[in-house]
Amino acid sequence: MAVEKEVGEEVEEEAEESESHPLSYDEIEDVRVDLGKRVKSAKRLGLAFKRLDMDSSGGLSKPEFKKLITIVAGKNDRFLNDKSRAQLWEAAWSGKPHGPHTELPLEVLQEWIFMTKGAPQKIKIDDF
Numbered sequence: 001m002a003v004e005k006e007v008g009e010e011v012e013e014e015a016e017e018s019e020s021h022p023l024s025y026d027e028i029e030d031v032r033v034d035l036g037k038r039v040k041s042a043k044r045l046g047l048a049f050k051r052l053d054m055d056s057s058g059g060l061s062k063p064e065f066k067k068l069i070t071i072v073a074g075k076n077d078r079f080l081n082d083k084s085r086a087q088l089w090e091a092a093w094s095g096k097p098h099g100p101h102t103e104l105p106l107e108v109l110q111e112w113i114f115m116t117k118g119a120p121q122k123i124k125i126d127d128f
Contacts, residue, residue: 023079023087031079031088034072036113045113049106059103065089 039045052064060068066080069088073079079088092104092112 023084027079028088028091031069031072032091032113032115035068038071039113042110042114045110046106049109057103059105060109061103062089065092065104 039048048068049060052060052067054064055061062085065088066085069079069085078084089104092109094108094112094115096108098104
């Protein structure tokens, strides 16, 4: 027996499905480029960074980084869910080694936001 779904249920399922898929390279690039357009310069990023660094530690923690991402994502859960934030966090590190609780320094964030072409988001072992 087929059960018809309510329209709202379909929308919820589609939203859950889009949140469960990893961000594409293009989506990550769009966030990076949009951040660059919004902050406009390294100097302005430095000022925003100081405001976001709530504990004045000199680096952004993951919750502080989420506030930065919210600037471009608004209320779009596609970019604010845990998986997407983790992807954006790793992208911002641009392949630099870091620990699970290492805060993101301003210099690394500037390098990521203002690079002319995005760093690869995935590295295949076959490439070596």
